[in-house]
Amino acid sequence: MDATIAQPSTALLTDRYELTMLQAALRSGAAHRRSVFEVFTRRLPDGRRYGVLAGTGRVLDAVENFRFTTPQLDWLADQRVVDDATLRFLADYRFTGDLRGYPEGEVYFPGSPVLTVEGSFAEAVILETVILSILNFDSAIAAAASRMTAAAGDRPVIEMGARRAHERAAVSAARAAYVAGFGATSDLEAGFTYSIPTTGTAAHAFTLLHDTERDAFTAQVDSMGRGTTLLVDTYDLAEAVRTAVEVAGPELGAVRIDSGDLTLLAHRVRRQLDELGARDTRIIVTSDLDEYAIAALAAAPVDGYGVGTQLVTGSGHPTCAMVYKLVARATSPEGPLEPVAKRSAGGKSSVGGRKWAARRPDADGVAEAEVVGTGPVPAELEPHLLQVPLIHKGEVVGREPLAAARERHLAARAALPLSATQLSRGEPVITTELYHLAPEPRA
Amino acid sequence: MDATIAQPSTALLTDRYELTMLQAALRSGAAHRRSVFEVFTRRLPDGRRYGVLAGTGRVLDAVENFRFTTPQLDWLADQRVVDDATLRFLADYRFTGDLRGYPEGEVYFPGSPVLTVEGSFAEAVILETVILSILNFDSAIAAAASRMTAAAGDRPVIEMGARRAHERAAVSAARAAYVAGFGATSDLEAGFTYSIPTTGTAAHAFTLLHDTERDAFTAQVDSMGRGTTLLVDTYDLAEAVRTAVEVAGPELGAVRIDSGDLTLLAHRVRRQLDELGARDTRIIVTSDLDEYAIAALAAAPVDGYGVGTQLVTGSGHPTCAMVYKLVARATSPEGPLEPVAKRSAGGKSSVGGRKWAARRPDADGVAEAEVVGTGPVPAELEPHLLQVPLIHKGEVVGREPLAAARERHLAARAALPLSATQLSRGEPVITTELYHLAPEPRA
Numbered sequence: 041m042d043a044t045i046a047q048p049s050t051a052l053l054t055d056r057y058e059l060t061m062l063q064a065a066l067r068s069g070a071a072h073r074r075s076v077f078e079v080f081t082r083r084l085p086d087g088r089r090y091g092v093l094a095g096t097g098r099v100l101d102a103v104e105n106f107r108f109t110t111p112q113l114d115w116l117a118d119q120r121v122v123d124d125a126t127l128r129f130l131a132d133y134r135f136t137g138d139l140r141g142y143p144e145g146e147v148y149f150p151g152s153p154v155l156t157v158e159g160s161f162a163e164a165v166i167l168e169t170v171i172l173s174i175l176n177f178d179s180a181i182a183a184a185a186s187r188m189t190a191a192a193g194d195r196p197v198i199e200m201g202a203r204r205a206h207e208r209a210a211v212s213a214a215r216a217a218y219v220a221g222f223g224a225t226s227d228l229e230a231g232f233t234y235s236i237p238t239t240g241t242a243a244h245a246f247t248l249l250h251d252t253e254r255d256a257f258t259a260q261v262d263s264m265g266r267g268t269t270l271l272v273d274t275y276d277l278a279e280a281v282r283t284a285v286e287v288a289g290p291e292l293g294a295v296r297i298d299s300g301d302l303t304l305l306a307h308r309v310r311r312q313l314d315e316l317g318a319r320d321t322r323i324i325v326t327s328d329l330d331e332y333a334i335a336a337l338a339a340a341p342v343d344g345y346g347v348g349t350q351l352v353t354g355s356g357h358p359t360c361a362m363v364y365k366l367v368a369r370a371t372s373p374e375g376p377l378e379p380v381a382k383r384s385a386g387g388k389s390s391v392g393g394r395k396w397a398a399r400r401p402d403a404d405g406v407a408e409a410e411v412v413g414t415g416p417v418p419a420e421l422e423p424h425l426l427q428v429p430l431i432h433k434g435e436v437v438g439r440e441p442l443a444a445a446r447e448r449h450l451a452a453r454a455a456l457p458l459s460a461t462q463l464s465r466g467e468p469v470i471t472t473e474l475y476h477l478a479p480e481p482r483a
Numbered sequence: 484m485d486a487t488i489a490q491p492s493t494a495l496l497t498d499r500y501e502l503t504m505l506q507a508a509l510r511s512g513a514a515h516r517r518s519v520f521e522v523f524t525r526r527l528p529d530g531r532r533y534g535v536l537a538g539t540g541r542v543l544d545a546v547e548n549f550r551f552t553t554p555q556l557d558w559l560a561d562q563r564v565v566d567d568a569t570l571r572f573l574a575d576y577r578f579t580g581d582l583r584g585y586p587e588g589e590v591y592f593p594g595s596p597v598l599t600v601e602g603s604f605a606e607a608v609i610l611e612t613v614i615l616s617i618l619n620f621d622s623a624i625a626a627a628a629s630r631m632t633a634a635a636g637d638r639p640v641i642e643m644g645a646r647r648a649h650e651r652a653a654v655s656a657a658r659a660a661y662v663a664g665f666g667a668t669s670d671l672e673a674g675f676t677y678s679i680p681t682t683g684t685a686a687h688a689f690t691l692l693h694d695t696e697r698d699a700f701t702a703q704v705d706s707m708g709r710g711t712t713l714l715v716d717t718y719d720l721a722e723a724v725r726t727a728v729e730v731a732g733p734e735l736g737a738v739r740i741d742s743g744d745l746t747l748l749a750h751r752v753r754r755q756l757d758e759l760g761a762r763d764t765r766i767i768v769t770s771d772l773d774e775y776a777i778a779a780l781a782a783a784p785v786d787g788y789g790v791g792t793q794l795v796t797g798s799g800h801p802t803c804a805m806v807y808k809l810v811a812r813a814t815s816p817e818g819p820l821e822p823v824a825k826r827s828a829g830g831k832s833s834v835g836g837r838k839w840a841a842r843r844p845d846a847d848g849v850a851e852a853e854v855v856g857t858g859p860v861p862a863e864l865e866p867h868l869l870q871v872p873l874i875h876k877g878e879v880v881g882r883e884p885l886a887a888a889r890e891r892h893l894a895a896r897a898a899l900p901l902s903a904t905q906l907s908r909g910e911p912v913i914t915t916e917l918y919h920l921a922p923e924p925r926a
Contacts, residue, residue, distance in 0.1 A: 048491070052672040053650045055643065057683030059671070060707060064685075068702030070692050077688070102650070115675050123706075161692050168686070169670075172646035173653055200498065203615035204802040207496045207545070209649035210616055227612075228502070229495040232558050240500030242507075243611070245520070245809035248823040249513050249604050259511030263566075264503060274825050349802060358801040359647040359792060366688035380691040382717050 049109050050102040051133070053170040056121060062162055063126040071162035076368040076377060076394045079141075079155035079175060081148075085183070085357035087465025090456060092186045092449060093154050094216040095178030096144035100436045102170050103135050135163050139431035142397075143438070145182075145219050145449030146426060147456065149410040151472040153395040154362070156427065161369065168364040176360045177209060181216035184355035186453060187331040188347055189221030190461035196223040196344045197334070198239055199230075200326065201352035213352045219445045226346075234442055241269040241296045241324065241346075253280055257287040267293035269324055272309070273300065281309055285316040294322035294343065302327060303340045310341035330355050331463055368394050379414070391474070398424040399455075399470075407456050413475030492552050493545040494576070496613040499564060505605055506569040514605035517813040519820060519837045522584075522598035522618060524591075528626070528800035530908025533899060535629045535892060536597050537659040538621030539587035543879045545613050546578050578606050582874035585840075586881070588625075588662050588892030589869060590899065592853040594915040596838040597805070599870065604812065611807040619803045620652060624659035627798035629896060630774040631790055632664030633904035639666040639787045640777070641682055642673075643769065644795035656795045662888045669789075677885055684712040684739045684767065684789075696723055700730040710736035712767055715752070716743065724752055728759040737765035737786065745770060746783045753784035773798050774906055811837050822857070834917070841867040842898075842913075850899050856918030 065071035084091050108116075108130045117127055137159020148154050155171065157164045189197055199217040202210035214222075214230035224237040231238035242260055250256040257270055266288045272280035272295045284292055295313070297305050302325045313321050322343035330350035337345070350356075367390070368377040379392030393414035398421040402408040411421060430438035453460065460469040508514035527534050551559075551573045560570055580602020591597050598614065600607045632640055642660040645653035657665075657673035667680040674681035685703055693699035700713055709731045715723035715738045727735055738756070740748050745768045756764050765786035773793035780788070793799075810833070811820040822835030836857035841864040845851040854864060873881035896903065903912040 050650070052675050053645070053653070054671050055645055055669040055683055056671055056674075056681045057669065057685055060683055061685050061689045061703075064702045064706035065689070065692065067706045068693070068698070070698075070702065073692060075692065112675060116671075119674065119681070121671070121681070161688075165686075165688060168688075169646050170650055173648060173650035176647050177649040177652070202496070202498060203612050203807075204619050205616060206620040206649060206652035206655055207493070207613055207616035208651035209620070210496070212649055226498040226500065228497050228499055228559075228564070231499075231562065232495050232555060238499045238562070238564070240498055240503055242500055242504050243608075244825045245518075245604075245608060246504045246508070248809045248825070249508065249516060249518065249812055250511070251814060255511070255513075259507045259513065260504075263507035263510045349804075353801045358796045361792075364646075366691045369692055371694060382687045382691070 047101065047105045049107055049112065050105045050170050051108045052112055053102070053173065054166055055169045058166045058168055059116070059122050059126065059130070061165055062129070063122045065161055066125055066129060071160065072373070073161050074370040074377065075159065075161040075164050075366055077157040077164050077168070077364050078153045078367045078395060079171065079362050079364050080151055080153050081360055081362045083150050083361060084468055085360070088183065088357070089460050089462065089466055089469040090453070091148040091179060091360065092182035092220055093142045093146050093148050093175070093179055094144060094182035094219045094445070095174040095212070096141060096430065097439065097442065097445070098174045098178065098212065099155070099171055100430060100439055102174060103139070103167060103431060104436060106133070106135060106167065106170065108133060129162065133163070134434060135159065135167065135431070136434040137163055137431070138429070138433065140427045141430050142426050143428050143445070143448060144440070145445035145452065147452045149468050149470060149472050151412050151474070152410055153397050153412065153427070156394060172362055172364050176362050178212055178216040179360045179362070180354035180358055181213045181351065182220040182449070183360070184331070184351055184357070185217040185220035185222055186449065187355065187461070187463060188334055188351065190453070191331045191335040191463060192345055193338070195342065198222065198224050198226065198344060198346045199351055200226040200346045201348035202227045204349040205352035210352060215442065217351055218442060220449055221446065236442070242271045244271065244274045247271065247274040254283050254287060257284055261288045266291040269294040269296050271296045271298065273298055277305065277309070278312060281312050282316065285313065285318045285321070290316065290318040290321065292318055292321045294324050296324045296326060296346070298326045302342075303337060306337070306340040306342050335463055365390050367392050397426045399426060400424060401455070405455065407470050409470050410472045411475050412472055415476045490544065490548040492550055492555065493548045493613050494551045495555055496545070496616065497609055498612045501609045501611055502559070502565050502569065502573070504608055505572070506565045508604055509568055509572060515603050515816070517820065518602065518604040518607050518809055519811040520600040520607050520611070520807050521596045521810045521838060522614065522805050522807050523594055523596050524803055524805045526593050526804060527911055528803070531626065531800070532903050532905065532909055532912040533896070534591040534622060534803065535625035535663055536585045536589050536591050536618070536622055537587060537625035537662045537888070538617040538655070539584060539873065540882065540885065540888070541617045541621065541655065542598070542614055543873060543882055545617060546582070546610060546874060547879060549576070549578060549610065549613065551576060572605065576606070577877060578602065578610065578874070579877040580606055580874070581872070581876065583870045584873055585869050586871050586888070586891060587883075588888035588895065590895045592911045592913060592915050594855050594917070595853055596840050596855065596870070599837065615805055615807050619805050621655055621659040622803045622805070623797035623801055624656045624794065625663040625892070626803070627774070627794055627800070628660040628663035628665055629892065630798065630904070630906065631777055631794065633896070634774045634778040634906060635788055636781070638785065641665065641667045641669065641787060641789045642794055643669040643789045644791035645670045647792040648795035653795060658885065660794055661885060663892055664889065679885070685714045687714065687717045690714065690717040697726050697730060700727055704731045709734040712737040712739050714739045714741065716741050720748065720752070721755060724755050725759065728756065728761045728764070733759070733761040733764070735761055735764045737767050739767045739769060739789070741769045745785070746780060749780070749783040749785050778906055808833050810835050840869045842869060843867060844898070848898065850913050852913050853915040854918050855915055858919045861918070
């Protein structure tokens with residue numbers, strides 16, 4: 041366990057009301073009631089056909105590192121956030137319950153119970169914010185990334201959005217994009233932390249720094265070799281391409297175009313490179329690409345896409361609407377779990393009871409429904425259950441290499457109906473069926 | 484300097500191309516050319532009338548903590564990101580140049596040079612990503628927050644969006660919202676790190692945990708006192724309000740409504756509270772509020788707003804379009820700075836030369852133009868210059884309490900024409916005038 045202590049504590053990535061609810065529940069005695077919280081979303085972002093769960097591995101780290109340090113406890117005491125009894129509880133806090141959930145990279149739909157947290161109310165309620173923060177952000181990025189890699193087909197997509205995201209969020213964005221099929225990232229911290237391949241080209245500043253574009257290209261090729269990628273749109277594009285091939289020879293690895301009409305320019309540059317004998321020199325395009333721009337370039341002679349802003353902002357949907365809801369709790373230590381649910385008007389009511397979920401395939405193996413239910417699981421759905429154990433009695437049991445999540449995502453997406461990867465706005469590509477739900481919770 | 488070493492290193496929050504450009508420039512000899520980079524944006528988000536600069540204080544921390552640790556250097560070597568000469572440079576890296584910029588909380592417009600970084604190319608080029616990450620994110624949040632606090636007028640606005648943002652970005656979002664006039668945050672880490680006031684109410688889970696709503700309210704009041712805020716929309720709203728006043732008495736601090744037609748419900752709850760004698764009990768509303776919803780509630784009996792998703796996602800604009808561009812460099816150690824600029828087609832060309840900026844007031848003291856120029860500053864604009872020293876020869880000179888940025892923002896916004904805080908879409912509320920610009924840079 042020593043390794044986890046060295047990580048930054050996640051314990052204050054928490055909304056104040058979680059600790060004050062804890063205090064009140066410790067006083068009322070209800071804090072020790074066995075409780076089940078579920079993470080789910082009521083809807084996908086408008087027009088999206090599937091969601092992509094990402095961040096599960098980070099949730100496991102965050103729960104392990106959810107320990108209150110002495111300076112944190114002193115601050116809580118000094119600010120009178122909670123009373124002494126609660127501080128004593130927090131000082132010893134360690135999650136001892138269970139997490140089950142969809143494995144990372146899996147797709148999801150409205151109502152999918154992507155994560156189930158079971159433990160005492162006290163230990164589960166205070167994890168709400170950090171769990172939602174991670175899953176809402178990472179899944180938003182992965183959903184956008186998945187549409188982009190689907191649009192790109194076999195061409196590689198590179199994540200280069202760090203500068204348009206919070207500096208730490210950028211690292212998680214690179215991770216989520218990798219889960220959803222991106223091939224590399226420009227972000228070194230993401231390479232260092234998660235072993236994601238890193239890559240890069242050069243900025244306009246490098247050309248501007250030197251006395252001439254030829255000087256700049258020569259410096260880059262001398263340093264990085266002929267396989268490097270030269271940025272060719274600082275001054276005149278055609279002149280730059282000519283200079284690039286003169287400097288590097290036909291072995292030049294790639295050129296990057298970062299502005300202008302990319303379809304037109306890609307054709308023009310391809311023709312010029314071929315005429316110069318640089319038939320193997322690739323063309324990389326960047327410049328505020330999103331999944332639609334990538335799709336529009338499908339017929340252009342482009343060899344790779346660099347995506348920035350639109351990736352790290354979720355291509356119009358920078359967060360998911362995942363919530364963390366109490367769905368069942370026992371009223372006595374050994375008593376049964378009873379379903380509970382909010383019932384007021386306003387579209388925010390939810391379904392009580394702990395859920396299972398299965399993705400039912402049709403005769404051809406293509407997903408036809410997300411089945412979410414309470415109670416016993418029908419035998420025919422057993423092989424298609426989606427949740428897996430992640431933490432058992434406080435011990436992480438669901439850690440896996442990032443590559444596993446990446447492979448899972450590509451397989452899960454491929455098992456959806458073909459219309460899943462249509463970019464046009466539409467309904468979720470399969471419907472969520474509610475099965476065998478428990479009776480209405482008591483008033 | 485010991486304190487800064489203990490902070491997490493920011494050195495790998497960097498795009499790979501910055502280190503490879505550094506390597507190539509070290510080899511070509513150009514790395515030591517004196518260089519000036521500017522951070523600016525070509526446009527505001529569509530329809531927005533002013534931008535709000537936030538994150539400056541975090542930039543100063545990030546530059547101080549931009550030191551490569553041994554594990555980071557080992558990883559760079561192992562991955563062959565850069566060569567040995569570059570690794571030696573990085574091992575000793577410490578920024579020794581100058582930062583000048585708009586002070587935090589100041590407003591800005593297209594072309595405003597919000598930050599100027601001067602030093603050798605080598606030391607300045609590698610700060611690009613971390614500086615842009617911070618300013619683009621924090622300023623996006625502050626811009627949305629400023630519209631919300633303007634719409635709320637004298638009523639307090641509380642930041643509670645942590646669960647809808649990356650867990651670390653959420654802390655910075657709370658900070659940026661505070662700069663733009665928010666009164667408090669739910670995020671404990673933001674309180675711990677930045678001394679921002681924290682606050683909170685309770686979740687539906689707390690009511691559902693208990694056997695009855697009355698039990699839950701009693702537990703909360705017993706624990707938190709009568710001044711607490713009770714969440715009244717778990718079951719039946721009118722019944723909950725009645726129970727709340729029965730439990731807490733007319734001294735009940737506040738009730739929170741989190742769903743439904745907030746205008747209608749606020750009126751109904753206000754009437755009920757008054758009839759029950761709870762005339763001083765406040766009404767707090769939450770539920771996916773943005774600046775438009777806040778404005779629409781202006782005539783409703785609401786005492787405070789809690790804002791989540793729309794704040795942390797920048798209310799439709801989750802990032803700014805700030806860029807970090809080389810605008811001048813010397814070609815010899817003691818030579819003059821020469822302006823440089825990208826000139827290709829595609830809308831991404833820029834203006835060379837180091838800029839100053841001033842906000843010219845009209846006779847009534849209301850801002851009438853953002854004047855951006857190169858060369859000598861006209862005497863009449865001297866008193867209105869916007870940039871201040873932030874780092875001088877590597878030493879931070881511009882650190883200030885967060886409250887100073889907060890006061891500055893409110894003053895700067897108040898000095899804009901009244902139409903600045905109109906919520907309707909429009910052009911920037913003042914135009915940016917280019918003054919006395921240097922001649923076109925050489926080809």
